[in-house]
Amino acid sequence: xxxxxxxxxxxxxxxxxxxxxxxxxxxxxxxxxxxxxxxxxxxxxxxxxxxxxxxxxxxxxxxxxxxxxxxxxxxxxxxxxxxxxxxxxxxxxxxxxxxxxxxxxxxxxxxxxxxxxxxxxxxxxxxxxxxxxxxxxxxxxxxxxxxxxxxxxxxxxxxxxxxxxxxxxxxxxxxxxxxxxxxxxxxxxxxxxxxxxxxxxxxxxxxxxxxxxxxxxxxxxxxxxxxxxxxxxxxxxxxxxxxxxxxxxxxxxxxxxxxxxxxxxxxxxxxxxxxxxxxxxxxxxxxxxxxxxxxxxxxxxxxxxxxxxxxxxxxxxxxxxxxxxxxxxxxxxxxxxxxxxxxxxxxxxxxxxxxxxxxxxxxxxxxxxxxxxxxxxxxxxxxxxxxxxxxxxxxxxxxxxxxxxxxxxxxxxxxxxxxxxxxxxxxxxxxxxxxxxxxxxxxxxxxxx
Ligand code: UGA
Numbered sequence: 001x002x003x004x005x006x007x008x009x010x011x012x013x014x015x016x017x018x019x020x021x022x023x024x025x026x027x028x029x030x031x032x033x034x035x036x037x038x039x040x041x042x043x044x045x046x047x048x049x050x051x052x053x054x055x056x057x058x059x060x061x062x063x064x065x066x067x068x069x070x071x072x073x074x075x076x077x078x079x080x081x082x083x084x085x086x087x088x089x090x091x092x093x094x095x096x097x098x099x100x101x102x103x104x105x106x107x108x109x110x111x112x113x114x115x116x117x118x119x120x121x122x123x124x125x126x127x128x129x130x131x132x133x134x135x136x137x138x139x140x141x142x143x144x145x146x147x148x149x150x151x152x153x154x155x156x157x158x159x160x161x162x163x164x165x166x167x168x169x170x171x172x173x174x175x176x177x178x179x180x181x182x183x184x185x186x187x188x189x190x191x192x193x194x195x196x197x198x199x200x201x202x203x204x205x206x207x208x209x210x211x212x213x214x215x216x217x218x219x220x221x222x223x224x225x226x227x228x229x230x231x232x233x234x235x236x237x238x239x240x241x242x243x244x245x246x247x248x249x250x251x252x253x254x255x256x257x258x259x260x261x262x263x264x265x266x267x268x269x270x271x272x273x274x275x276x277x278x279x280x281x282x283x284x285x286x287x288x289x290x291x292x293x294x295x296x297x298x299x300x301x302x303x304x305x306x307x308x309x310x311x312x313x314x315x316x317x318x319x320x321x322x323x324x325x326x327x328x329x330x331x332x333x334x335x336x337x338x339x340x341x342x343x344x345x346x347x348x349x350x351x352x353x354x355x356x357x358x359x360x361x362x363x364x365x366x367x368x369x370x371x372x373x374x375x376x377x378x379x380x381x382x383x384x385x386x387x388x389x390x391x392x393x394x395x396x397x398x399x400x401x402x403x404x405x406x407x408x409x410x411x412x413x414x415x416x417x418x419x420x421x422x423x424x425x426x427x428x429x430x431x432x433x434x435x436x437x438x439x440x441x442x443x444x445x446x447x448x449x
Contacts (some may be wrong), residue, residue: 012083073110081399092269107137145177171203225433235433260323273398320388
């Protein structure tokens with residue numbers, strides 16, 4: 001099949017490359033000419049495991065093309081995917097300006113039956129609005145259908161998530177569009193991947209409900225971790241034992257500094273907004289958003305509880321800036337809130353992150369000291385704080401750290417270690433949900449902005 005994907009960000013690019021790998025002839029379109037120039041040379045503008053190889057192989061096989069203009073991309077394709085950004089507005093709602101602008105533009109080139117697929121995470125009802133915008137801008141009186149096909153791609157695992165998904169969801173109001181989409185995903189249907197055909201609103205709701213549920217699961221375990229600290233229980237054992245119940249499942253039960261990234265914070269806010277706008281406030285989702293903010297604040301109190309609230313001129317080491325490992329993405333990373341608060345209290349911050357330091361330099365107005373490795377970040381520090389669960393932080397040399405630090409204090413916000421293995425080196429150790437100290441009587445937390 002001939003398919004065009006509009007938007008070559010991480011969702012669009014992975015979609016284009018994977019659909020080409022299924023055997024379709026795919027054109028990726030993006031108005032960013034420098035991005036397209038890179039892609040034409042076989043270089044991915046983003047880091048995603050396996051993506052560059054997929055782009056190169058399918059370009060060589062003449063199944064994957066890139067261009068900046070929409071015209072032929074739309075005219076020649078049977079199916080057109082839209083995968084552009086839907087950032088948060090101030091009221092939490094998702095901004096569909098880019099999706100609708102693309103729809104208005106592509107409508108001009110529709111000369112025969114097309115299926116237009118929205119892959120961008122957009123409010124419930126957006127697909128129908130998309131249909132209206134396209135209809136209003138058609139220059140030829142032809143039939144077309146609109147489909148909602150939400151993505152469930154984790155950054156860093158997006159290629160695998162596309163090739164081996166837990167499910168594919170197709171929302172459409174016409175049997176003809178459903179038929180076309182089952183040809184698009186024939187390779188996955190053949191493999192037995194659960195394939196859900198539903199209406200537009202259900203598909204749009206599935207996306208938000210899934211992300212909000214995962215965010216709730218994380219927030220729930222963070223709350224239980226707080227309780228564990230108060231009552232002397234161990235969250236690792238509690239979470240593992242809960243996860244062994246098949247009805248609960250083991251994933252997304254790692255307590256930590258709060259969820260971040262470009263999806264959960266944005267999508268929970270958008271879903272809460274949809275609930276309010278629909279006259280059915282979603283109290284769980286609203287609470288999750290507040291609780292996640294409180295979790296980040298609690299982490300700052302934890303740090304102050306270990307080193308003292310007066311941080312003026314005191315040195316702290318930070319390991320990890322990215323919102324999760326294997327990415328340089330800092331969007332909504334808990335590290336940003338934590339560091340902002342520590343800087344506001346006057347701390348001197350030494351940081352190390354394997355990927356995200358260049359991004360961090362663009363964000364922090366006050367200077368951080370960027371270090372070459374974890375040991376350099378620990379140099380002269382009164383405490384070392386692990387914020388991101390990078391693999392590289394799981395095997396630290398504690399003797400070396402102790403020598404480098406002004407005082408041996410480890411605050412492990414990802415529970416990478418057990419108290420016994422850290423304390424045997426003479427470290428004071430704090431974590432999330434495995435000890436009852438360091439988290440009380442500090443009410444001076446300030447949120448930046
Ligand atoms: C998330 C979803 O997992 C994808 O299914 C979805 O398609 C994507 O959003 C999206 O809507 O585009 P992603 O944002 O890449 O993917 O990141 P996750 O791996 O889900 O992690 C999100 C946050 O939760 C991270 O800050 C992570 O550290 C945190 N987390 C995750 C925990 O604190 N504990 C856990 O047990 C799991």
